[in-house]
Each structure stands twice: as C-alpha cells, then as structure tokens.
Amino acid sequence: MARILLIDDDDAVRRTVRRFLARAGHEVRDADNGEEGLRLHREWRPDLIVADIFMPQVDGLEIILRLRREQAAVPIVIISGGDRSGTLDLRREAALLGAAHTLRKPCAASDLIAIVASLLPPPT
Numbered sequence: 001m002a003r004i005l006l007i008d009d010d011d012a013v014r015r016t017v018r019r020f021l022a023r024a025g026h027e028v029r030d031a032d033n034g035e036e037g038l039r040l041h042r043e044w045r046p047d048l049i050v051a052d053i054f055m056p057q058v059d060g061l062e063i064i065l066r067l068r069r070e071q072a073a074v075p076i077v078i079i080s081g082g083d084r085s086g087t088l089d090l091r092r093e094a095a096l097l098g099a100a101h102t103l104r105k106p107c108a109a110s111d112l113i114a115i116v117a118s119l120l121p122p123p124t
Helices: 011-023 032-043 060-069 091-097 107-118
Strands: 003-007 027-031 048-051 076-080 101-104
Touching: 003 011, 003 032, 011 027, 011 101, 011 107, 027 032, 032 048, 032 060, 048 060, 048 107, 060 076, 060 091, 076 091, 091 101, 101 107
Parallel strands: 003 027, 003 048, 048 076, 076 101
Antiparallel strands: none
8 A cells, every 4th residue: 555645726636536546545645735735745755646737826847846856756646637728738847847647637547546556666
C-alpha cells in the first residue's frame, strides 16, 4: 500500500479519485488547493502525488516547480481537463517541468490505477 496525496479543488473529483485509489489499496490524503497540498507533502511525505493543474492559490505547475526545487523525488501524476473553457491544456508543460505522467480528465479508473502502479516500487 502506498501513501498518495491527491490535490484538486473540485470536491467531486477528489471524492471519485480518492475512492479509486483507496479501492486499489492505497492510503489517500487530499487537499483542495496547492498550498494545502504542499503543506501536507512536507508533513506526511507521500509516495506519490496526483494533482490538478488549474487550482486557486498554487496551481499544479507551481507544485511541480516547488517540489523539484526542494529536490523532492516524489512522482507526480497530473490530471487535468484544461482551463474553464476546456481549450487550454498544459499537460505537456507539466511533463516538461517534471511530472512523471499526465492524464486528461475525465480519466478511467483503470488508467489511473495502472499509471500509479507503474510509478511505485514493487511491494516488499
């Protein structure tokens, strides 16, 4: 079981993704904004982070930048449906900044679980 930090400002998305990850056997904590997510990362030290890009206060790209500046090696999976208009997609930029993988919202539970499993060390 891995410790996964989920950061997304959409309550429905957090509930759904948390349920997917918990059913796969992971311990999940969540934050509704990037600032809270960074605080939880420092306190809890998750094995993996799943984050949205477009959020108030600190967005997903800034989360990647700050964690990489701190030399945090935690894998980050970005899930994003784009901006409110659905036209601006920054997943490529997230990958260039250091996201281990990106997915477009909505994503299938099986896709997310497979990506998470591929980024975590095998259970011992």
